Amino acid sequence: MMFNLIIKILFRKEVGQMAVIYATLIIKGKKTIADVPVKIREQVKQVLIDLEVPELAEE
Template structure:
């Protein structure tokens, strides 16, 4: 599910604030691993 949210953030459909708290850190790590720190803020 974290990958789905990361994809939605990359496509501009969601923001990191809209990600449920339980998986927000996982999504943040995925975005950082993809060299997209600006989307993880």
């Protein structure tokens, strides 16, 4: 799927893997940005912005 291709391009290795997982859960409606650990919250926000859903990155 296109989403998987975008993820592979953005994160070719393990860098940001948890951020991608949280972004996926947010997109699916299982989590919100408030549920993301503070340590990786900015990375998750950037992933959401890159995937053109910046409204999901708002707290």
